[in-house]
Amino acid sequence: MPAGNAKGILMIRIILAGATGWVGRALVPAIDKAADLELVAALSRNHAGLDxxxxxxxxxxxxxxFARIEExxxxxxxxxIDYTKPNVVKAHxxxxxxxxxxxxxxxxGLGAADYAELDAEALAHKRGLLAAGNFSITATLLKRFTLEAAKYVADVELIDYASATKPDAPSGTGRELAEALAGVRQGATSxxxxxxxxxxxxxxxAFGEGAHEVRVHALRLPSFVLGVEAIFGAPDERLTIRHDAGSSAAxxxxxxxxxxxxxxxxTGVRRGLDTLLD
Incomplete structure (x- = not known):
């Protein structure tokens, strides 16, 4: 249970994995400024042993x-809170x-099978887990608008843009959207x-199966940070819904x-910030 501070405010104590990374560095001062949040430990292999x-x-x-989650x-x-790497996040x-x-x-970097395993563990221990491919509000709206459009237009494909050095393809944003789309889209005519x-x-x-699968095309080029584009096609018309991230983690x-x-x-796993918006 969260502990109270001297002012009687119930504090949520946080371990931040990836604290010295791109997003982690932006989270540290934000947590420090919050009256109800307290950062109690951090994970960073390259800075283990330091304050x-x-x-x-x-x-x-x-x-x-610390270097290891167990420590x-x-x-x-x-x-x-985990902002680390695809090869360690599940174990964390x-x-x-x-x-x-x-x-x-x-x-x-995690897929549906990984989250099914995490869901079973979360339910067994009566804990909650929220994972989002992107925690920005505009990326969340991309997902919401795309899923709404899929109710009316049958054909849709995704383009996933990221930097040349990104280790996973598609991005978490693109993967989360593709898996959600595969569950609601109409059968493709292509x-x-x-x-x-x-x-x-x-x-x-491909994400999904048969005529309901969603095709994702991942581009990895310099000058991109992260972008996802949903392209819908119908006879004589197209609809494009796109999100692009800038260079800041803010x-x-x-x-x-x-x-x-x-x-x-x-208890259990929820995927997507959109599950909290309403």
């Missing part, structure tokens, strides 16, 4: 930095759930990929903190 304030180039903050979990906490989340923490995941000649792989990666902060405050309100 987090020193690791970020400032004054000591009293927040220890960080020795500090009493309520929520794990499983360990946190087993340790009695709720979890907020901003790291991309020629099945099994009937395509030439290089069928150029038709993109748009992800408010959504992440909202999830941190809300995640104790259910």
């Amino acid at each position: 987090l304030g020193v690791a970020l180039g400032g004054k000591p903050s009293g927040v220890p930095v 960080a979990l020795a500090t009493p906490a309520d929520v794990l 989340a499983l360990a946190a759930l087993k340790g009695g923490l709720n979890v907020v995941i901003g790291t991309s 020629r099945p990929v099994s009937e395509v000649v030439g290089v069928p792989e150029t038709r993109g990666g 748009p992800y902060v408010a959504g992440t903190l909202l999830a941190t405050r809300k995640v104790s309100g259910w």
